[in-house]
Amino acid sequence: MIKVIWFDDQYKDLEQFKIRAENQGFDLEGYESAEEGIKVLEKKYQAFDLILLDGLFYKNKGQEKGTVSVEGIGNVIRKIHELRTKKIFPYFVLSGQDKFTKEENTFLKANSARCYDKKNPADLVKLFKDMKEEVKTLPDVQIKFRHAELLEICSDDLLGFDNYLRLFGLIKQIEENTKIEEGEKMLTEIRKIIEGLFENLGKLQIIPNEIIIEKGWVNKSSLFLAGKHNGYDYTDEIVPAIISYNIHKLLDIIQDGSHAYSDLKFNVDSYIKNSKSDYFFRSCVYLLFDLLLWFKEFIIENQDIEMNKNRWNLIDGEWITEEVTRIADNNYGTLKDGTTILPTFVLEYELKIGDKVDIIKKKNNKTHIDKIRRSI
Template structure:
């Protein structure tokens, strides 16, 4: 998988057909150029999405803002100043590319002051060298390294809000740099929010029941969602799915993330400081490795879901697996199953939980209800493996 580099390009002529060969040449090397005509337009986008871009490419002359009547050096000066101001948030390598002879052939005061070379966009050797240097400088950036080292994840995250990508970049950056100072409250919350995004995606294609994401001001109930996708009965919504979507390991990872981060219900009302398990853990261990392990588990969940959702995207088919069930006045689930066997001693058998658990029917109930193999019955199972309160359907 080739590395991809995202470049913010400020050039008032970035849409000019004459520059199309340059753009194509860059893309052939994995350099994706996002062009803007003015300093204000380009850097507004940059500041709203710092982790998207690896390098900044500047023309020597471009508009400072939408009110500028002609391209001028003021835009370049403003851009360089802003790049320096942004260093506390993210350091960007930047390059200047121009076709203006008074920048390429003559010493320019602005470029000279900052010791910046101006590449000549009309010189093929300069362009070739520029693209090479862009990749070299980008490869030295830790955020770029993280994206390239985790391409499977970041390709998937293109389908999620930018803040999801930024959460993983922050965690992976701290892990890469050996920074052990983490705020569990903040990052555990972010992991829960990422799960919420995944569950909303699952609901949008019918994999997850509406009840799990449309209760209480459209909040996502993480526990109920996890149960539903794992093939189990929800505890409160009386719905389940006849198709088990989560493989066992994915189901266990999701369950572990939800339990460990303290998200017994909704993402918005959980205080990890009230999680007794976490507080007890922290009295013995204060390392960041618990957070790292949860983040890596979640990475696998996201990558798995991306592939699964693409091959199971038929909404009508997915929704056809949704089932409702009822409970009796004591909260016991009312099962509806077919008798699969009657033994020689008169005892019958039905299977629940998608055929994974056999339930016995007392021989007296068989006789009293005149039951036989193939009959469908309603019943409940309380504290043992015997069907009770049987009604023949």
Template structure:
């Protein structure tokens, strides 16, 4: 999706106005047209953050299924009030061919500037003012500056409900002097990360057992960074830097959500600190993660392909069949001839002895040519 200006357009005759649609393209405006007050207002209520301005005809239907002849100018006033109740920052414009609208005092008070349909100069002036209003709207400027992160907070990716959370975080980055209690915003960051995990699970990049199990947040972070004891990566799941970002974000947000019993003491640290750099750096890590994940999800959304990139670690039963003088041991899998070396550190840490029965998990070398013992889990 390009960085266009999205304009909600309510006009019962929009389908016949192909020339206006073409003009809109020249001005980087994308219309989302409706025929009625209820159709347009319902869309705006459900997706208000999507739109940068609103364009009305002076007369249109109450409902999308209404028939010609039922148009009325009263619906434009109700539509404006309804939309303004949802977002007071949105700008309104009127493009109409109804001459009676210009003679109404009520209409002139509600819409000081009305543009004429079919008049080239008026239509050009409309688009110039429309684009200018969009460009100068603070929310629109932020949506363009942080385009990918805000796109991630739509229903196609993480869900629109996260838009306001991200907006508040971005406002803190844009105006750090206005940050009040930084640690109180960590929950919003964590909820966005949870939504990232849910989306990655949907496309097969995180196992169901982790998402549906206890400790799913920490488990998902461990899995993406290749640290989860129960799974191994056959291929890279996501870029290591993004996995690192997420791991560090969770270190701060998970710790900061506990006033007592935390490892790092993030809440107390932020409370006693005179700066907000830790909080800002965590938000910036989130923004970098969202920015990169949009392209990743767009290019890696085939679930079957992603599922093939990882597998559950198999627990192998066997026996210590040799311990050499240099400390290295040899593990032999039960009921097979497979033998795997045991590093001296594992021998001493688990206090292994010759002929001892153990359970291990394994991992492949980076080039997939050798198998190593990942962990001794049963002694």
């Protein structure tokens, strides 16, 4: 759909026109006053493709009925010119006033604008045709059309507009034919999008809220999705193994490359800057795209918070990490702190001296193990 911000003091009474516009592929978002619409346009300029203006509408929010004037359209056109450094907006004037549609209008002439007549069916057909033709000349809109399915995950009820801007910026980088140079900056944008994704999963309790508010919550969220968080028992798989694996690997790269932590294991940013190509960075972006498309459907299909919470249980007791220091001939093991490992655990996990394990000790006997798993 072509997104249009629409300024008209009577837009609420023009439902039939709005339906007709939708049938032509236009999604109209209406505002009665310049003040209201301009605030939205400034904040979400990247969300809109075109601007549709009545000739006369309110300048300010809450203005007395019947006090419409050309001040409203004048303010909007000034704002359109101010925004040109960020985005160029084609605009169209649609009015039912004779002073705009039948008489020579100095305001329209000064702004090189043509007015379409609300009352003339042929003019409405012409308006929709001209708007479609104008969209074909706008590179950003064409990018949006090509990646519409991907960008849907940034709707207001999912990842939101801030992440829309980040994702759209990544798409534009990928579509350019020049080598990508701002590796560190773009990896930071990927990290923020993943954080937004995890926050959304937290709202649905796909990831427990307790994890989202913890220090180091991003990596712990990744572990949880993989079914490897040692503070939880799982009654069902959270996400497929390939999805959790790709998230984990992507986080490793972007946290290193965006300097999210002081310990740089891979020196990713240096590698990107010294590389003769940008294939490595592009592969990270495409992996993000694939994950977002998968999670878009996953989130839509998992809106039931209670069902999501039934997939996991918070474990009573605290997991601690210990090292295996001894394995006896009878397969009893001993940890560094003296805790005994039963032969069943030693054999099941094929433990050897030097292995690290996560354990929860029995409440009534602190030298024996209640739960155990290999440390990640």
